[in-house]
Amino acid sequence: MQKEINIPVILDAVKKTGDLFLPDFRKTVIPLAKEDFAIQLNAIEERCLQSLKEYLSVEFPETPWKGEEFDFKEQKKPLDLPEYWLCDTMDGAIQYMQHITGWTINLVLVREGRPHFAVIYDPFSQEMFWAQEGGGAFLNGNPIKTSSKTDLKLMTAVFEYAYQYEKVDGLNEKIGKSVTDLLDNFGVVRNYGPHGLQLAYIGAGRIDVFYQQDLDTYNWLAGGLIAKEAGAEILTADGRPWTWGDDSLLVAIPGVGQKFCNAKYEKQLS
Numbered sequence: 499m500q501k502e503i504n505i506p507v508i509l510d511a512v513k514k515t516g517d518l519f520l521p522d523f524r525k526t527v528i529p530l531a532k533e534d535f536a537i538q539l540n541a542i543e544e545r546c547l548q549s550l551k552e553y554l555s556v557e558f559p560e561t562p563w564k565g566e567e568f569d570f571k572e573q574k575k576p577l578d579l580p581e582y583w584l585c586d587t588m589d590g591a592i593q594y595m596q597h598i599t600g601w602t603i604n605l606v607l608v609r610e611g612r613p614h615f616a617v618i619y620d621p622f623s624q625e626m627f628w629a630q631e632g633g634g635a636f637l638n639g640n641p642i643k644t645s646s647k648t649d650l651k652l653m654t655a656v657f658e659y660a661y662q663y664e665k666v667d668g669l670n671e672k673i674g675k676s677v678t679d680l681l682d683n684f685g686v687v688r689n690y691g692p693h694g695l696q697l698a699y700i701g702a703g704r705i706d707v708f709y710q711q712d713l714d715t716y717n718w719l720a721g722g723l724i725a726k727e728a729g730a731e732i733l734t735a736d737g738r739p740w741t742w743g744d745d746s747l748l749v750a751i752p753g754v755g756q757k758f759c760n761a762k763y764e765k766q767l768s
Contacts, residue, residue, distance in 0.1 A: 503607065503615060504557050509626060511553030515546055516603040516621035519588070523622065524597040538595050546587035546603065558583075561607075573715035574743040576611035584608055584716055589618075590692035599623070604694045604720040611742070616720040618694045627698040629727035635701045644729045644751040645703040653754070655684040655707035656696050660714035669712055676711045676735070679762050697721025697749055701728030706751050707758065711735055713745040722749065731755040 519542070529535040551563065564582045583605065588594060590601035599622045607615040617628040627642075629635040635642050647653055657680055659673050680687045684707060690696050694717065699705040701724045708725075710718075722740075726732050733739060735746035737759035748755050 503630075505615070505628070505630070507557045508554065508605070508607075508615065509617060509619075509628060511550055512603050512605055512617050512619045513621075513626060514553060515549040516619045518545065518549060519594065519601075520621050523594065526595065528596055535595070539591055542591050542594065543587040547585060550583075550585060550587075550603075550605065554583075570713055573713060576608060576742055579608075581607065581609045581614075584719060586694065586717065586720070589694045589717065593691055598691070600691045600695060602692050602695050606719045606723070608719075613719045613723040616723040618698045618720050618724065620695060627701065627721075627724050629701075629724040631723065631727070633727065635724045635727035637698075637702055642702045642728050644700060644725070645706055647706060647751065650683055650754070650757070651685040653684045653706035653751075654686040654688065654704075655680045655709065656688050656690055656705055658689065658693055658696065658708065658710040658714070658717075660710070660712050660717065666712065672711045676709055679758075679765075680707070680709060682765070683758055683761050693717040694721035697725045700730050700749055700751065701725040707754060708747065708749040709735070710747045711745075713743075714747070715742060718747055722747070725749050733759070735759075 526538065529538055562579065562582045563585065564577055586604040588601055589604045593599065594601040603619045605617050606613050612631065615630045617626065619626050625637060627635070627637050657677050677687065693714065696705055696708055697718065698721050700708055722732055729752060731750050731752060733748040733755045734744045735748055737756050740747055750758065
């Protein structure tokens with residue numbers, strides 16, 4: 499494990515990988531059958547991961563690639579390794595296949611059980627978000643900070659949910675209630691799509707609140723580090739500081755997350 503990382507090499511690898519998908523965007527056939535859907539999705543994942551490994555193998559020859567997005571037991575705690583890559587080969591692959599913008603390449607370097615470096619690249623917009631633990635957050639090389647809004651009715655909040663292979667009793671009702679809580683407190687409520695990009699947008703001041711009520715660690719790590727380094731609060735749904743393995747996430751501009759949690763609690767008492 500090398501102490502210092504070559505950030506330009508990582509950013510270049512992610513950019514080259516993301517740009518591979520631009521020529522075919524909106525030129526592929528939107529899948530109409532489950533089999534075609536699986537074929538396209540697997541092709542995207544394989545091409546993306548192969549490209550990243552090829553570009554980063556020289557600089558990081560001993561760093562393993564780990565993580566399974568839909569293995570929820572694995573997402574409960576960091577792996578027992580000094581360093582490894584976690585990659586969402588294409589966050590928003592559904593958008594890509596449906597000819598919708600917003601798909602990204604997300605990559606996280608985990609060290610000693612903590613996200614150490616994260617990058618999210620939006621090829622269509624040519625926007626590269628990245629952050630290093632303790633080093634701030636950046637968009638295309640420029641430092642970014644969260645919004646300084648104070649009026650909740652002027653804020654934009656987004657909600658998310660994870661794809662569950664196993665049924666979780668009461669989860670849909672919990673998600674529905676979380677949307678209601680957002681609608682009761684914020685002026686604009688949306689679901690934009692890719693988890694990581696929404697979190698990066700909080701860091702850039704474009705979105706003010708992100709709220710999710712189920713375990714989705716691997717989708718959160720890249721954007722979470724970027725948002726945190728840009729000044730955002732990283733909490734659970736009940737307002738506690740978020741730690742790896744928590745099954746909810748509330749990311750908000752400073753002071754707003756706790757204010758939102760207090761408002762929910764007061765509503766429950768009334």
